[in-house]
Amino acid sequence: MDNSDNKVEVTIAGRSFKLTGYDPEYLKKVADYINAKHEDCNSSESFKKISWDLQSLFLQLNIADDYFAAQAEIEELKKELEKKDNEIYDLKHELVTSQMKSGRKP
Amino acid sequence: MDNSDNKVEVTIAGRSFKLTGYDPEYLKKVADYINAKHEDCNSSESFKKISWDLQSLFLQLNIADDYFAAQAEIEELKKELEKKDNEIYDLKHELVTSQMKSGRKP
Numbered sequence: 447m448d449n450s451d452n453k454v455e456v457t458i459a460g461r462s463f464k465l466t467g468y469d470p471e472y473l474k475k476v477a478d479y480i481n482a483k484h485e486d487c488n489s490s491e492s493f494k495k496i497s498w499d500l501q502s503l504f505l506q507l508n509i510a511d512d513y514f515a516a517q518a519e520i521e522e523l524k525k526e527l528e529k530k531d532n533e534i535y536d537l538k539h540e541l542v543t544s545q546m547k548s549g550r551k552p
Numbered sequence: 553m554d555n556s557d558n559k560v561e562v563t564i565a566g567r568s569f570k571l572t573g574y575d576p577e578y579l580k581k582v583a584d585y586i587n588a589k590h591e592d593c594n595s596s597e598s599f600k601k602i603s604w605d606l607q608s609l610f611l612q613l614n615i616a617d618d619y620f621a622a623q624a625e626i627e628e629l630k631k632e633l634e635k636k637d638n639e640i641y642d643l644k645h646e647l648v649t650s651q652m653k654s655g656r657k658p
Contacts (some may be wrong), residue, residue: 456613458609458612458613459609461605461606461609463602463606463609463610465613472620475620476613476616476617476620477613479616479619479620480612480613480616496569498605499567499604499608500567500569502605502608502609502612503564503565503567503569503608504569505612506564506586506608506611506612506615507562507564507571507582507583507586509612509615509616509619510582510585510586510615511582512619513585513615513618513619513622514578514581514582514585516619516622516623516625516626517622519622519626520622520625520626520629523626523629523630523633524629526633527629527632527633527636530633530636530637530640531636533640534636534639534640534643537640537643537644537647538643540647541643541646541647541650544647544650544651544654545650545654547654548650548651548653548654548655549654
């Protein structure tokens with residue numbers, strides 16, 4: 447079976463590899479983000495001094511840090527949504543009460 | 553100046569390094585997440601066959617993939633919040649109209 451049609455080449459930190467199961471445009475976006483991280487870290491003199499192995503692990507940590515920040519934002523947004531839901535519930539209740547008072551059926 | 557008090561040791565993929573500026577508990581959580589990724593990938597025979605360099609870059613991609621999924625969830629939640637805000641605006645407007653009809657000041 448030839449899977450070559452599904453393979454997408456990606457270049458990260460100057461090294462290329464082929465992956466299956468990814469949309470090429472999405473993969474490019476993710477690779478661009480990682481390459482920007484590499485460039486950003488490489489601007490630090492202390493980062494350049496450590497071994498490539500440790501640099502790579504540090505980058506994993508750096509990306510995971512962004513992921514956890516996004517997760518924290520998700521939690522905050524969910525809390526905000528819950529507040530809005532409660533506000534909507536209260537407003538609907540208040541509206542029904544008001545409509546009953548004004549003689550209209552809710 | 554002795555910065556040793558601020559340094560936190562973290563172990564990722566069996567390699568330890570020291571970082572400053574992180575809360576130890578948070579750093580442990582992030583390291584646990586990355587180590588789970590390493591274990592997960594290492595359960596794949598094809599992953600084991602590639603060089604450590606490529607394994608490490610693949611893990612960066614894998615973590616960034618989680619980050620982009622979280623970003624997509626943030627976008628969805630923001631859209632949902634906007635819808636709720638519009639619903640709240642409409643309900644408040646309807647409530648004021650109803651209260652005016654029933655003779656109450658809004």
